Amino acid sequence: MAETAAGPARQLLFVRELKLTDFRNYARAQLALDARPVVLVGDNGSGKTNLLEAVSLLGPGHGLRGRPYEELCRHDGAGGFAVAAKVVSRQDEVDIGTGLAAGTRDEGAGRTVRIAGKEQSAGALADLVKLVWLIPAMDGLFTGPASERRRFLDRLVLAVDPKMRSPLGRYDRAMRQRNRLFQMREDSRALFEGLEEQMAEAGVAIAAARLEAAARLASLIDRTRAARGDGTPFPWASLALEGTLEGALAEKPATEVEDEFRLILEQGRERDRAAARALEGPHLSDLIVLHGPKDAPAQLCSSGEQKALLIGLILAKAELIKEIEGPSPLVLLDEVAAHLDQARREALFGEILRLGAQAWMTGTDRDLFAPIAQDAQILTVNRGMIGA
Ligand SMILES: Nc1ncnc2c1ncn2[C@@H]1O[C@H](COP(=O)(O)OP(=O)(O)O)[C@@H](O)[C@H]1O
Numbered sequence: 603m604a605e606t607a608a609g610p611a612r613q614l615l616f617v618r619e620l621k622l623t624d625f626r627n628y629a630r631a632q633l634a635l636d637a638r639p640v641v642l643v644g645d646n647g648s649g650k651t652n653l654l655e656a657v658s659l660l661g662p663g664h665g666l667r668g669r670p671y672e673e674l675c676r677h678d679g680a681g682g683f684a685v686a687a688k689v690v691s692r693q694d695e696v697d698i699g700t701g702l703a704a705g706t707r708d709e710g711a712g713r714t715v716r717i718a719g720k721e722q723s724a725g726a727l728a729d730l731v732k733l734v735w736l737i738p739a740m741d742g743l744f745t746g747p748a749s750e751r752r753r754f755l756d757r758l759v760l761a762v763d764p765k766m767r768s769p770l771g772r773y774d775r776a777m778r779q780r781n782r783l784f785q786m787r788e789d790s791r792a793l794f795e796g797l798e799e800q801m802a803e804a805g806v807a808i809a810a811a812r813l814e815a816a817a818r819l820a821s822l823i824d825r826t827r828a829a830r831g832d833g834t835p836f837p838w839a840s841l842a843l844e845g846t847l848e849g850a851l852a853e854k855p856a857t858e859v860e861d862e863f864r865l866i867l868e869q870g871r872e873r874d875r876a877a878a879r880a881l882e883g884p885h886l887s888d889l890i891v892l893h894g895p896k897d898a899p900a901q902l903c904s905s906g907e908q909k910a911l912l913i914g915l916i917l918a919k920a921e922l923i924k925e926i927e928g929p930s931p932l933v934l935l936d937e938v939a940a941h942l943d944q945a946r947r948e949a950l951f952g953e954i955l956r957l958g959a960q961a962w963m964t965g966t967d968r969d970l971f972a973p974i975a976q977d978a979q980i981l982t983v984n985r986g987m988i989g990a
């Protein structure tokens with residue numbers, strides 16, 4: 603690492619340049635940025651969330667809305683979309699380009715990714731650009747279905763250990779194939795045994811990685827509490843995992859849990875056949891969150907308390923990634939500032955500056971961002987155009 607008289611060079615991750623072509627409501631847009639937080643101000647429907655979504659595609663996956671790529675192509679455009687960025691990652695600047703070529707008709711087609719001019723898989727972005735986000739759709743995280751909390755948990759897992767992408771994909775594929783065997787009324791024992799073997803192996807790896815990631819986040823939350831007390835504006839969360847394999851791993855060695863799960867799948871075959879899906883396994887696990895100071899389940903807290911808890915969790919996740927990686931991840935906060943009272947809003951800005959994150963924040967009212975105006979780059983968004 604480069605050292606200067608002032609100590610080690612500051613570790614940074616930020617978007618220095620962003621170009622959009624035919625992306626949602628942007629025909630063309632170009633932004634030049636520095637490492638400071640970015641504030642996007644504009645009326646409803648102007649394109650703020652779309653811009654955050656474009657930034658989220660600098661990481662792996664389908665971005666913060668999780669939508670099919672065809673939906674991202676501008677309606678009146680040439681078909682296809684492109685997002686190009688220069689990203690400063692530690693000391694280097696890397697060109698990242700991603701998009702869908704015009705004429706891609708294939709539903710569910712993957713996007714192309716180029717890193718430093720070389721064609722790569724989207725998964726390769728995981729090592730390069732770390733992201734955390736909070737969007738209005740996550741407001742129901744604690745009250746909604748377990749699947750959303752599982753996705754949240756698995757994003758944390760991937761942030762801690764990008765290599766987990768492979769077992770997550772393997773488990774999912776094997777489970778779907780097994781479901782398909784039920785539909786096809788297939789009962790070849792060898793076929794089932796092969797898939798169940800894969801589900802057991804990948805499933806235990808996933809459950810172990812979830813426990814590890816949750817424990818690391820919990821430990822960071824504990825240390826922050828010890829250092830700063832309970833009086834922080836964003837309440838601390840207590841985390842627990844609920845799931846067959848996660849529970850078993852707390853008591854038994856992984857090899858034993860793997861054998862047991864294989865047996866569960868084998869013995870549950872007829873029951874699963876009747877349901878046409880697997881009724882047990884890590885695809886059904888849940889992340890249980892408690893509001894620490896109140897010692898109450900998150901879903902029973904007021905919506906304001908849930909929001910504050912969620913912000914605290916997102917900030918803790920960003921801090922954990924920073925601890926592991928060096929630089930803070932990019933933090934995308936859509937419509938967060940407007941829902942906070944002034945003291946909490948100022949506290950949020952303080953946390954972002956302390957993290958040293960290039961946080962991207964949106965809002966309809968510029969005045970809300972006055973406390974961070976000197977330390978941020980404020981841009982206006984108006985019907986798919988971006989100005990200073
Ligand atoms: N593929 C698309 N092509 C053209 N316009 C789109 C596309 N997808 C979404 N839009 C439009 O983009 C506009 C801005 O959306 P959004 O970024 O969510 O606004 P906001 O500034 O409120 O966050 C919406 O009016 C929406 O209709």
Ligand SMILES: [Mg+2]
Pocket residue numbers: 647650651652936937
């Ligand atoms: Mg929006």
